[in-house]
Amino acid sequence: MAKRDESLQPEVARYLCRVRTEGGNYRGYKKDILTENLSERDNTVFVCPRCKGILRELCISTDGEQFCSCCKKEREQTHPNIHVNNMILCFKCYCPLISRGCDWLGTLGDCENHLDTCGYVQEMCKLKCGVVLQRNDHVTHEKENCVQRIVKCEHCKKNFKFCELTEHLDVCPKMKVSCKLKCGVVMCRDKVAQHLGKECGQVEELCKLRCGMKLTRDELRIHVTDNCVQRVVTCEHCDKNFKFCELTEHLDVCPKVEVSCELKCGLVMCRDKVIEHIDRDCKEKEIECPFAKYKCVKLIKRQYLDTHLEEKETEHLKLKLDAIADVVMKQSELVEKQNETIAEQGLMITKQSETIVDQRMMITKQNETKEDKVMKI
Numbered sequence: 001m002a003k004r005d006e007s008l009q010p011e012v013a014r015y016l017c018r019v020r021t022e023g024g025n026y027r028g029y030k031k032d033i034l035t036e037n038l039s040e041r042d043n044t045v046f047v048c049p050r051c052k053g054i055l056r057e058l059c060i061s062t063d064g065e066q067f068c069s070c071c072k073k074e075r076e077q078t079h080p081n082i083h084v085n086n087m088i089l090c091f092k093c094y095c096p097l098i099s100r101g102c103d104w105l106g107t108l109g110d111c112e113n114h115l116d117t118c119g120y121v122q123e124m125c126k127l128k129c130g131v132v133l134q135r136n137d138h139v140t141h142e143k144e145n146c147v148q149r150i151v152k153c154e155h156c157k158k159n160f161k162f163c164e165l166t167e168h169l170d171v172c173p174k175m176k177v178s179c180k181l182k183c184g185v186v187m188c189r190d191k192v193a194q195h196l197g198k199e200c201g202q203v204e205e206l207c208k209l210r211c212g213m214k215l216t217r218d219e220l221r222i223h224v225t226d227n228c229v230q231r232v233v234t235c236e237h238c239d240k241n242f243k244f245c246e247l248t249e250h251l252d253v254c255p256k257v258e259v260s261c262e263l264k265c266g267l268v269m270c271r272d273k274v275i276e277h278i279d280r281d282c283k284e285k286e287i288e289c290p291f292a293k294y295k296c297v298k299l300i301k302r303q304y305l306d307t308h309l310e311e312k313e314t315e316h317l318k319l320k321l322d323a324i325a326d327v328v329m330k331q332s333e334l335v336e337k338q339n340e341t342i343a344e345q346g347l348m349i350t351k352q353s354e355t356i357v358d359q360r361m362m363i364t365k366q367n368e369t370k371e372d373k374v375m376k377i
Contacts, residue, residue, distance in 0.1 A: 013116050014115055028056045050067045207230070263284035264284060
């Protein structure tokens with residue numbers, strides 16, 4: 001981008017060949033642009049005494065003084081000298097901008113017209129960027145350097161002033177940008193919201209299994225399958241599904257977990273077989289002697305039962321015989337009680353029979369009495 005040269009000022013092209021007075025007015029032609037220097041005589045004839053420049057549009061006053069028409073005073077009476085004026089317009093001259101490189105050569109009469117198109121004249125940029133530069137540089141400047149030139153955004157293909165392009169690029173929806181969360185994805189700016197909303201692996205979210213953890217999406221993909229306490233896992237023993245946070249509690253009661261016998265007999269089995277094992281097979285289980293019903297009150301471990309039965313065989317036989325004797329005695333006593341009961345019941349039956357006979361006799365007498373009364377009537 002071309003920087004503005006503060007030393008350059010815009011120029012009025014037609015005035016470049018004319019003398020500028022102290023008041024800032026432009027009068028006659030400059031003498032130094034002529035190809036040949038004027039003689040002393042020519043200086044007297046062709047130079048304006050008022051502006052010291054070569055006469056431009058020569059006028060002659062009533063008292064014979066000649067000067068430029070632009071040097072005429074207000075209400076001053078003059079008349080033109082067309083012949084001398086034509087002579088002056090035929091003077092050969094260089095372009096006033098020869099020092100800048102212009103190689104034009106012509107007459108004073110054509111000089112102003114030349115300056116209207118001279119490429120070395122300094123003018124403000126037509127795009128109003130404020131830069132002053134020579135006409136020859138305008139095309140390049142307006143195409144390549146002017147901050148007011150129109151350029152097309154390479155991303156969205158819309159037109160902008162160059163000075164607005166940087167600001168536009170900060171918001172251009174089609175410009176490629178990297179994800180601000182540094183996930184490595186590059187996308188159009190208008191896709192960022194969608195990317196962050198659904199795709200970006202660096203966005204933090206709460207675990208969808210509601211464990212309370214807040215992690216990036218990339219971390220959550222691993223978390224929900226490997227680390228989340230709310231993830232569902234299968235018990236390797238019973239093949240049922242549980243939340244991971246409940247698994248430890250389940251394992252404490254899982255019926256298919258292998259455990260050692262709680263009586264420390266050395267056997268390992270599924271938990272749901274422990275009770276059956278203890279009740280039926282465990283050699284460390286204390287059980288009653290088979291003769292407990294005969295009052296053998298000793299509790300023995302199952303593994304020592306055979307030894308106990310062998311050692312206490314005589315004692316067990318005596319307990320059994322004593323028990324049988326007790327049963328026989330109790331049965332004899334029961335028979336006696338039953339016989340006494342039967343005898344008592346026989347007496348009661350006899351008494352009841354006598355009572356019935358007496359009642360029948362009474363009824364018979366009552367009937368006879370009634371018959372006697374009826375006969376008498």
